[in-house]
Amino acid sequence: MPIVPEPAPVPQKKTAGRDLGAAIGVGVGLGAVIVASLFVQKAVFVGVVAVAVVFGLWELTSRLKERKGINAPLVPLAVGGAAMVVAGYARGPEGAWVATALTALAVLVWRMTEPPDGYLKDVTAGVFAAFYVPFLATFVALMLTADDGDWRVLTFLVLTVVSDTGAYAVGWRFGRHKLAPRISPGKTREGLFGAIGFAMAAGALCMEFLIDGGTWWQGLLLGLAVAVSATLGDLGESMIKRDLGIKDMGTLLPGHGGIMDRLDSLLPTAPVVWLLLVVFVGQG
Template identity: 40%
Template sequence: MKQRIVTAVIAAAAFLPIVLYGGWPFVLLTYLMAVIGLGEALRMKKIPLLSAPGTLSVLMLFVLLIPERYTKAIVQAGYDKLQLILLMVLLLLVYMVVSKNRFTFEDAGFCTLSVLYVGFGFHYFMETREAGALFVFFALFITWATDSGAYFIGRSFGRNKLWPEISPKKTIEGSLGGILSAVLIALLFFFFADLQTELPQLLLATAVLSVAGQIGDLAESALKRHFHIKDSGAILPGHGGILDRVDSWLFVFPLIHILQIVN
């Protein structure tokens, strides 16, 4: 527990000021975190990041992550992001042929889905920051409130397992406690910050985001359980890897745009 707290404090001290500052430092940090997260996902499938499919996956990720305000150069060249991503997918299939099926169609599909899984979450992380640091902190705080509320309420009152086949310790009571905690944080943001959102819409969206964050957590747990590993990595002592820390974000940040909390 002590190691987890120390790591969390150090990480927050480095991470939060960059989020607040924004600009190129924030973009570079996001790209770095995304590459590490992608590397953790590929490593589960025993695909090295420093390999032909790993390199193609990173290039695909870089394209997907390009912030919308920087896509003008691609458009002026007569292309769009989707075309470049499809090119990378085709090259993965070419490598499948060149490798004489040592790199399989399943491997190519895993690489592609891993890029989409990691890439969309971090892309919308940057797009949310573009809309304002307030929206990033809103998403982060309701995610953290969901995790903390689910942990403490589940530990105190949890009796009914939520999804024991994937995460044996999570309970229905804890899940509901996480949603309630997120809603309380949303109320604080509504009264003390200007999210420019009506209260009923904000509370409903917060409940959906809280559930989505918990599903993101379960999705990564299912992925790790499938590959029989405990943590996605070891870059954060006491916490595991990048994916272990951002699994909820990868669902929350795209949804915060879909739900039009950020316009």
């Protein structure tokens, strides 16, 4: 009886792991809204940031409650978080710090209306959430206060998106060596190099053509810093999600997950970009 050879295995095609069409559509739509609000009226953009902060806090506190039984008080966080962003824009760093302190105090007091069991873990999580989401977001508002604030914010957004895109594109095509397998198995060292290369190139262009007084070499340094901070931010949220045992923080954005899944690299990058722009070209 003749031996029939087994068919060769069909090579598995790499996939993105998400609905790429939905992800692109939602990403383009969000980008259009953000850029339109940024250049139409600065105050409108501040409102967009505040809304994103409130939704991000809602997702984070909801997941903490569902997965860990931690009841971080949402009401003072949402009100205080929005106030922190507005205060940063209206009153500068001092206003942001005062609003942050008052938000932390409100979290402590609000939680006192409930039984004392779990008080420490609840308020600790609440203060963490206040610093992780709205406080970092206030640096976007601080960027916006400069005379060329809209271009500074656009540079911040472009570099972060380009860094994420470079990491994804290079990692998907050439990724072989895991960057942090215990935290985020999909991230590779090749992807990190892609993020750095793409962000440095974009940084040189943005600093040369968009920022008053900026030069290309400053853009190279800015791009490098953005690639590192964006990657660390992504890994940081991945660490939180692994601890919570979830894949995404929410489902509001088809193809992306939740609001926090889009803010993960933006939040820690905001203070880095704000500081470097102040060092390179001043407060504006």
